[in-house]
Amino acid sequence: MRIEVLHLPAQAVPSTRRSPLVFVHGSYHGAWCWRENFMPYFASAGYDCWAISLRGQGGSERGDLKISGSIKSLSDDLASFIATLPSPPVLIGHSFGGIVVERYLLDIPKGNPPLAGVACLASVPPTGNYDIVKRTIKRSLVDAWKITWYQKQLASCSPVRMIDLAALRKDVPLPPLPAALSTLPAYVGCGDTDIIVDLPATEELAAWFGVQPVVWQEVAHDCMLDTRWEEVAASLQQFLEGIER
Secondary structure (H helix, E strand, C coil): CCCEEEHHHHHHCCCCCCCCEEHHHCCCCCHHHHHHCCHHHHHCCCCCCEEEECCCCCCCCCCCCCCCCCCHHHHHHHHHHHCCCEEEEEEEEEEEHHHHHHHHHHEEEEEEECCCCCEEECCCCCCCHHHHHHHHHHCCCHHHHHHHHHHHHHHHHCCCCCCHHHHHHHHHCCCCCCCCHHHEEEEEEEEEECCCCCCCHHHHHHHHHHHCCEEEEECCCCCCCCCCCHHHHHHHHHHHHHHCC
């Protein structure tokens, strides 16, 4: 099945080696969501940038798919692509793309291509989104209604669901991060006003990696498209520069 991949080569020659970046979108998105801001920003900083549309999403082939796949099958697609790169990349996931990235990590000791680092932006944690939904309903029925309404509008523009949430319940919680990856550089961040993936979920994910979460001020869930996207990109760049030192 044909998978859409966008590529923006590094636009500058850095003074130190830069790992390639591979961006993974979340539900109701595609590789396009990284193209507007993040790919040009990081390419201009000397990073070779790739963004993948998961099967059935964005410009990837749909065929007769009703659901793109499980977090395991989608992470296998990532492994197939990453194996074609000349050096280990930093894998960057957003929202439900984040839990696909987390699932990818579990199979590195079993043969998935190694990574130079990992970043999860406003990402669903290893336990899935069930607890997030419960907290949202408890906190505000209005917020819960808004999320449901917007998801229906997005779904009408996305013929193929990325993940079957009922099936996801059988795949989570994910086991602990493999001990062999305990030194893998990891970045975990979210917006302080995000109601799609809230701060407790981000704290859970950060604890899974054994790092402290980064909290962006007044940044929406779609952090790569928010008006304050550059704050997020600058924070992520600081992390990436730490890997290359």
